[in-house]
Amino acid sequence: MADTVSVYGHRVRQARTIRHSPIKPLAGLLGMSPSAWSTLERSALYDMPRLRLRALAQNLGFPEDFFSKEPGxxxxxxxxxxxxxxxxxxxxxxxxxxxxxxxxxxxxxxxxxxxxxxxxxxxxxxxxxxxxxxxxxxxxxxxxxxxxxxxxxxxxxxxxxxxxxxxxxxxxxxxxxxxxxxxxxxxxxxxxxxxxxxxxxxxxxxxxxxxxxxxxxxxxxxxxxxxxxxxxxxxxxxxxxxxxxxxxxxPTLTSLMPLKQRWQISLAALIKHGQNNHLIEDYRVSGLFKQLSARRDPNTGVTWRVQEPGxxxxxxxxxxxxxxxxxxxxxxxxxxxxxxxxxxxxxxxxxxxxxxxxSAPVVEQIKAKQSKGSLPGNVIALRRA
Known part of the structure; x- marks a missing residue:
């Protein structure tokens, strides 16, 4: 078994950055200086001791073979x-x-x-x-x-x-x-x-x-x-x-709610869209956004500006x-x-x-009784997952 393995520097960089691991502590764990690590990441191919590669893979949670596979x-x-x-x-x-x-x-x-x-x-x-x-x-x-x-x-x-x-x-x-x-x-x-x-x-x-x-x-x-x-x-x-x-x-928050529900767009976006189309004065825009920031969901205490009704x-x-x-x-x-x-x-x-x-759309049996009476047992509902 060879004592070294050729690894791609870009693979090392990919694994480190996606794990948001800073260079200095990671290099220290593997017995390398930060400058040597930077040289490693800039290298097209780099001969790495097998034991160091094993430690690298374990620390970053990647298969060892990943580092030797040519990147896209x-x-x-x-x-x-x-x-x-x-x-x-x-x-x-x-x-x-x-x-x-x-x-x-x-x-x-x-x-x-x-x-x-x-x-x-x-x-x-x-x-x-x-x-x-x-x-x-x-x-x-x-x-x-x-x-x-x-x-x-x-x-x-x-x-x-x-x-x-x-x-x-x-x-x-x-x-x-x-x-x-x-x-x-x-x-x-x-x-x-x-x-x-x-x-x-x-x-x-x-x-x-x-x-x-x-x-x-x-x-x-x-x-x-x-x-x-x-x-x-x-x-x-x-x-x-x-x-x-x-x-x-x-326009009020109440009168805009039907538009939000039909077009499935937030109140905040609706207000800005109306402003860009010159349908609402700037002072009214400021007032509506202040209302969004002031009103709160009674169940969560979060303001409507953060989490809108619905x-x-x-x-x-x-x-x-x-x-x-x-x-x-x-x-x-x-x-x-x-x-x-x-x-x-x-x-x-x-x-x-x-x-x-x-998941793929599934066919589900309707089990719950509706307020106007139960549906026939062979009726099914199609629902997008």
Missing amino acids: KAIHRGSLLFRSKKSIKMAEVDALTSFAEMSYELLESLSEYATHPPLRIPPRIARDTSPEEAARATRAALDLPDEDPIPHVIHTVERAGIPVLMADIALPDARHDAYSVWGGDFHEQPLIVARPVNSWERVRWSVAHELGHLVLHRGTTGEVDEEEANRFANEFLYPSSVLRHEWPEA WADQQPERPRLIAAMTERGMERSPSGELFSSLTGWAVDLMETIVAGQR
């Missing part, structure tokens, strides 16, 4: 597009970059067994195109009539050829809600990753916001205009042509494309062990992807 195409961290706070830390960006690289490797492995829908969003748009125009063009490309709300935003996005992952990779003090990126050899494959939260309207809006980044900011690196993605999301979820006809004469009326949307590719192409149920065997990445990280996927 690297993603520049500056190409990630965020719905996040401006104070996001670079360590978090590094971890999310590695997570995106892992996701693309999984998609590439699954594509050997099944394909996903072709990309249907508009191609590169002109720089002078407004976010609202881009959102309308996207709805048209996806055959979404202006008069109807989008029943399931994630399902719509995945049918448009954009994989969505719902995953929590246990980042301490995570500050992002969602992010997106263009990957592939020619930056032709988009991806959206969202954190799982318990607010259905927040999930829908975050995914629509990231779709806006993908349409508006393709090929952009570094800082992007978050307000443009905000406007895209509002227009995509609730076209202005309909908003102007349905907007109440005297937040628990339905389950948050979850993606299904990766699960469907696995079931259709491999005739197996998705699992962390299966995905780890395909990619070499750690099982627990793959389990976060599996946990974020929704």
Whole structure:
């Protein structure tokens, strides 16, 4: 047995950053200096003592073979597009970059067994195109009539050829809600990753916001205009042509609730959407946001600005494309062990992807009696998981 093993420096960086492990203590555990560790991560291939590799794999919770497997195409961290706070830390960006690289490797492995829908969003748009125009063009490309709300935003996005992952990779003090990126050899494959939260309207809006980044900011690196993605999301979820006809004469939180429920968009987004369409004066906008901050849920004590009324009326949307590719192409149920065997990445990280996927629609027997009498025993209900 050889005393050394050739490992890829980029694999070491991926494992360290996705585990959000600082260099100095990790290098110390393995008897290396921080500068030697940095040299390791920058190396294409690095001959590592086998015992040190074993310690590395144990400390980071990865299979030893992972570090010797050639990595897929690297993603520049500056190409990630965020719905996040401006104070996001670079360590978090590094971890999310590695997570995106892992996701693309999984998609590439699954594509050997099944394909996903072709990309249907508009191609590169002109720089002078407004976010609202881009959102309308996207709805048209996806055959979404202006008069109807989008029943399931994630399902719509995945049918448009954009994989969505719902995953929590246990980042301490995570500050992002969602992010997106263009990957592939020619930056032709988009991806959206969202954190799982318990607010259905927040999930829908975050995914629509990231779709806006993908349409508006393709090929952009570094800082992007978050307000443009905000406007895209509002227009995509609730076209202005309909908003102007349905907007109440005297908008209050109470009079806006029916619009929120029908179009499945938050009160906060509705207020901003109305303001951008000049349907509400600025002073009224300030007043409504103050009311959102002042009112509290009597059960939780949380303000409406943090958790709006109706937040628990339905389950948050979850993606299904990766699960469907696995079931259709491999005739197996998705699992962390299966995905780890395909990619070499750690099982627990793959389990976060599996946990974020929704199951196939199932047929359930109606058991509960309804208020107007019991239904026949052979009646079944179809429910989207």
